Amino acid sequence: MKFSRFYRSAAIASVAALALAACSSDDAADENAGGDSGDQASAEVSGNLIGGGASSQEAAMTAWAAGVTEVHPDLTVNYDPVGSGSGREGFIAGQYTFAGSDSAMDAEEQEQACGSGSPFHVPSYISPVAVAFNLEGVDSLNMKPDTIAKVFAGEITSWDDAEIAEQNEGVELPATGITVVHRSDDSGTTENFTDYLNGAAGDAWTWEAADAWPEELTGESAQQTSGVVSLTTDTDGAITYADASQIGGLSTVAVGVGEDYVEYSAEAAASAVETAEEDPESEGARILDRSTEEEGVYPIVMISYHIFCDTYDNEEMVNQVKAFGNYVISEDGQIAAEDSAGSAPISETIREEATQRLDAITVAG
Known part of the structure; x- marks a missing residue:
């Protein structure tokens, strides 16, 4: 594991x-x-x-x-x-x-x-970290971890990409380009999100977890949670990651966990933390299994x-x-x-x- x-x-x-x-x-x-x-x-x-x-x-x-x-x-x-x-x-x-x-x-x-x-x-x-997006006519989507990674790495660049469509049968996806929005400041939310991608997305994500977004990846950026949420809200086709409590009216991704897709919730976040172990190198901090396949667990948690x-x-x-x-x-x-x-x-x-x-x-x- x-x-x-x-x-x-x-x-x-x-x-x-x-x-x-x-x-x-x-x-x-x-x-x-x-x-x-x-x-x-x-x-x-x-x-x-x-x-x-x-x-x-x-x-x-x-x-x-x-x-x-x-x-x-x-x-x-x-x-x-x-x-x-x-x-x-x-x-x-x-x-x-x-x-x-x-x-x-x-x-x-x-x-x-x-x-x-x-x-x-x-x-x-x-709190769960939501993968939040702004796409006219689409309220929610399913994405597996490697698909999320490919979107944020710039490998999937259009919302009607075949990989996204395959996981969302019956959803009419526009050919709108995807704009990735990330934090410009050093952020623990970024570290949690990149830690999830590093742990769950396999070869689709090759960067280590870090406070700073990978420099070589293109995209739009803004400071603090309010900044990325505001920019995503104002940009059709944009996607970001943010504390779920602050995403406002943005749509969200249900994350692939095992054979299911799990939407974020306080309960699903708490389920992830129940299995967390204490970090021996940082007193009081915890270690989480980001690649869990446990039913009902939302793994993008901070x-x-x-x-x-x-x-x-x-x-x-x-x-x-x-x-x-x-x-x-x-x-x-x-x-x-x-x-x-x-x-x-x-x-x-x-x-x-x-x-x-x-x-x-x-x-x-």
């Missing part, structure tokens, strides 16, 4: 919904698995926590920033959706207290981060992480990070993300592992 590295704007959840979720009793909040621990709930948590990174998290982050103030009114969270690569760079440089990233830190980045401490990853946001340090300079920062991190992975926090962005909830196992890591954060000695 072939395994590869697994790293994952919708409407914002209403303040009323967040308030309702936060209005449980103090006892219930203390007992909530993966939520604020009793010690953290009683600690003084205040100030401004600053993070930056993956634009895929933008809708969920808005909900989390609002929701955590219902639990800790004196804590403000600001998040800059600059993209995964820039988020990790800002975290390493000390610009951000935490990073949002759709891909895990590599060994070199981990060595540079957190001073005398060490970084770790908290899976916070699980886990978007929050990356924290295991030590911070002072108690105020420690309390801020623990409060926010524990809220995000709590049941309330995951519901807020699902309501705002359609993400899949993390599993109880992931929640328990993340809680242990967050609760172990200390002041640097």
Whole structure:
């Protein structure tokens, strides 16, 4: 079985919904698995926590920033959706207290981060990556992994190509040219998508998984998730890859898995994550089987992480990070993300592992 590295704007959840979720009793909040621990709930948590990174998290982050103030009114969270690569760079440089990233830190980045401490990853946001397109008169299509790869590699250049037609009997396909739209900035979404192609498409895709789109491949490009979605929406015949929560009215591809075709959904994404293993080289990150043939599994999935340090300079920062991190992975926090962005909830196992890591954060000695 072939395994590869697994790293994952919708409407914002209403303040009323967040308030309702936060209005449980103090006892219930203390007992909530993966939520604020009793010690953290009683600690003084205040100030401004600053993070930056993956634009895929933008809708969920808005909900989390609002929701955590219902639990800790004196804590403000600001998040800059600059993209995964820039988020990790800002975290390493000390610009951000935490990073949002759709891909895990590599060994070199981990060595540079957190001073005398060490970084770790908290899976916070699980989302399918949609293969989304704009083709007049066509609402959905089936494509096998190698067909998707050939489209994005520029080998299939027209929507009425025989290979696409064979997988979509009865669909009237126009002779419109295909315009591939990819991210111009370093992106964890790109890494997840190219990781899928590398793992599932065989010889049809010869490039390694990477944050940057292969330079030798032609196509149109735009920055951040909103940019590629906007460009695809404005271009007849265009196709792109993006966090499914932010594709708007674009049509989507049902992906070949075994003998079936699977449409993206939160449930199908969660099924993929259930079989993911922990990455021994990046604490808290996961490894996914991209070439799965399991029924009902959607394999183009990303886990978007929050990356924290295991030590911070002072108690105020420690309390801020623990409060926010524990809220995000709590049941309330995951519901807020699902309501705002359609993400899949993390599993109880992931929640328990993340809680242990967050609760172990200390002041640097």
